[in-house]
Amino acid sequence: MSGIYIHVPFCSSFCIYCDFYSVTECAQRGLYIEALEKEIIRRKDEIKGVPRTIYIGGGTPSLLSSDQLETLVAILRKHFVLDNVEEFTMEVNPDDITPEYASEMFRLGINRVSMGVQSFDDKNLKWMNRRHTSAQAVEAFRVLRRAGFDNISMDLIFGYKRVGVSDEDAFASWVGDIKRMIELRPEHISAYQMSIEPGSILARMKDYQEPSQEYCSECYYKLLDLLEEGGYHHYEVSNFSLPGYHSRHNSSYWERIPYVGFGPAAHSFDGEGRCWNPEDLGEYIAKSATGWGGENMERLTxxxxxxxxxxxxxxxxxxxxxxxxxxxxxxxxxxxxxxxxxxxxxxxxxxxxxxxxxxxxxxxxxxxxx
Ligand code: SF4
CATH class of the missing domain: 1.10.10 (Arc Repressor Mutant, subunit A)
Structure with missing residues (x-):
């Protein structure tokens, strides 16, 4: 059993906490897809057996147009047997979800959506430089439901405080986020503690101070209490699901099941070692057909x-x-x-x-x- 990961390296703007590889210049989306097919042709034999999970992540995959997404999925169908794929996830941002786009995703066979929401408090969203409001996230969720998606995951972030906000107000906002999430009832919820990643905008924000570990711990255990009361099964430190809806693809990472990652900055694991693609879209496009040598590879002792x-x-x-x-x-x-x-x-x-x-x-x- 293997998984396929596709990294789509485009974002409209950068969220302050993020250090995933992406670029805001989207003009190269067409060249990226051509390069992706070249990489897939070169490396497809690394997939052992038939793929069981596919995960299109990023970046912001929903920045691909409907036509580009259709081309990407057609490439996957051309080069892999997808009959046994039980979970086909795509990450989306709420502001990209229209009824037409959601229907197209569903028509293409994507059967699970992972949507970055992060908070239902517009002040927090603005501070994080998210591109959507709380109302847009709720509407995107409803649009996805109407399009037919019955397996939706949503992300939240905790363990941060905007400058000038008291612990009490920040905590109340966090509890509000959890309760709103439970009301919507997605099948899966991921909740991560904000950390200062070295390459992120947050790392350069001089006036930002991380809240205490006591505060973050209180946020975490409130999350556990409320989600457990709400019927969610806690199956990984940061992940919760309604019964039967744990993420198959991400679970394979924790089980060390081999997967192959395509796209700039994508990592792969073959059971004995890891390799990774260059974090540079230009280099990726230039070398996807020939490869980047064995330098981005490690064998594990x-x-x-x-x-x-x-x-x-x-x-x-x-x-x-x-x-x-x-x-x-x-x-x-x-x-x-x-x-x-x-x-x-x-x-x-x-x-x-x-x-x-x-x-x-x-x-x-x-x-x-x-
Ligand atoms: S969190 Fe997602 S949308 Fe925001 S910059 Fe990172 S990859 Fe892009």
């Missing part, structure tokens, strides 16, 4: 593979099972953390997981195991 398995596996609420050999490697650290109550450890099954009350600090717990 056994030790690195185990670190990665634990790091990704412990993001899942269900945790991770280890082989006897792996358990021998980590046993001392795992038993030490289990004695302190920081992990759940079933030594007979060699299974570890992070308890709910420590999920907020799971990164630091993971760092202590490996």
């Amino acid at each position: 056994d030790e690195e593979a185990l670190e990665e398995k634990v790091m990704l596996g412990l993001r899942k609420i269900s945790g991770v099972s280890l082989t006897e050999e792996e358990y021998r490697e980590l046993r001392e650290n795992a038993e030490h953390l289990a004695a302190k109550g920081l992990i759940n450890l079933d030594s007979d099954l060699r299974h570890i997981s992070v308890p709910r009350e420590h999920l907020f600090i799971s990164d630091s717990i993971i760092a202590q195991i490996i």
